[in-house]
Amino acid sequence: MDSNKDEADRCLEFAVQFILDGQCDKAEKFLQKAQKLFPTKRAEDLLSKLAMKTKQNPKSEGEPELRKRHSISKDGSQTQQSSNDFTKDQIEAVKKIKKCKDYYEILGVSKDATDGDIKKAYKKLALQLHPDKNKAPGAAEAFKAIGNAVAVLIDPEKRKQYDLYGSEEERVQNAHNRQTHSHYNYTRGFEADITAEELFNMFFGGGFPQQNVYVRRGGGRWARQADAQTQHAHAQQTNGYTAFVQMLPILLLIVLSMMSSFLISDPVYSLHSNAKYSIQRTTQGMKVPYYVKENFHSEYQGSLRRLEISVEEEFVNNLRQACYREKNYRETMIWKAQNFADRDLLWRAQNIETPSCRKLQEMQSA
Known part of the structure; x- marks a missing residue:
């Protein structure tokens, strides 16, 4: 299984590190565990070389000179290595x-x-x-x-x-x-x-x-x-x-x-109040009102500044879309009045209110 092979590879990495540190007993345990999980020739070679080293030099355990003299390469061979690597x-x-x-x-x-x-x-x-x-x-x-x-x-x-x-x-x-x-x-x-x-x-x-x-x-x-x-x-x-x-x-x-x-959670905030988002807050920059859940203070762990920037961006985008719809409606009514040569309808069309555009202009000039 791939999971066993991944775990065996991690055991090999630990074993190599313990060999570098001169802790042969711990290295041997991890090598044996790696062989049980996923037998490989590399682990087998390391075990045999470790056994030979322990037999030739029983005091190698914990010996600081080991790290300076030898290292184990990726293919399992022993090479001379400088401590300046x-x-x-x-x-x-x-x-x-x-x-x-x-x-x-x-x-x-x-x-x-x-x-x-x-x-x-x-x-x-x-x-x-x-x-x-x-x-x-x-x-x-x-x-x-x-x-x-x-x-x-x-x-x-x-x-x-x-x-x-x-x-x-x-x-x-x-x-x-x-x-x-x-x-x-x-x-x-x-x-x-x-x-x-x-x-x-x-x-x-x-x-x-x-x-x-x-x-x-x-x-x-x-x-x-x-x-x-x-x-x-x-x-x-x-x-x-x-x-x-x-x-x-x-x-x-x-x-x-x-x-x-x-597992997708509910949004952290809403621009409109409802039963779920009942607690009102206001951004520090543009003073935009938004609403959060009752457990907001205990559940939310992110940056409050970045959250309020997101609130303001969403609010401004909504205003721009609403302003576009208001202008489009007024221009359509003006065109209709001019097409039918209706002065009364033209006057009413020219005086159609665009509250979203006005609000957006106020925020930009503030």
Whole structure:
């Protein structure tokens, strides 16, 4: 199953990190777990090399020199590695991203940040975290996290939905679990229509040399080109059952999309009072009245300033549409009066009131 393979891959990543840290016992546990979930030659090779290393050097557990002398490459082979492959600042940058609770914190901007501020913050972080430059463990996941953040926050509609309800995956997950999560993994999946690497190239016009090209797997995870080629060769040998299993993520995506349509909440506000929206509020800028539910203060967690900007924009758009209809009606009546040469009708048509246009003009001149 794909879920077992994804979990096995995560166990392998933890195992490699523990080997780098010299914690061979923990590495062995994660490797054995990975083999139980989804046996691979890489995990088998790492287990055998780990057993050989432990036999040759029983004191290697916790030995700080291990990280300086050796590392485990992606294909499971042991290579000489310098401690200068990644710096302490690079590790700290990755850890900082992993501790973040929302997209604004990931980019280090406020909820009132402009598109320019968001793009500037992304460019700074992308240069620090691009996997071709930052070799620290977890840099690829951190790079995807900032990609997710900028993809949502520079899209006006996605940002509005995120401010009001959070990310779509988080809403679906909370609907299933019905419990509070202390941490949400913002690197899962990717919320843009293009890949993280393509998004990076949009900002930097080409990016770093692509000796380590990143490609996308069926489950939304990322792998280097060499891993993708290995996976492709393995897929050619699979039978009909494996092909069906590979279709499961697509079926799951369809089910989640259908479920999300049932999870759409009521609007936060209304421009008209009714039984559901009975509490009146007024925007600070244009003094536009709007109405919210009784539980507004306890339920709404977004930016009040951005909400009031949305209220004012909707109110002004409604006025413009009403003004257009009023002018169109008056011009139609004038044309009819002139066509029939009816002076009385012409006088009445010329004096038809346009209250929406007057209100709109007053607001623009204020």
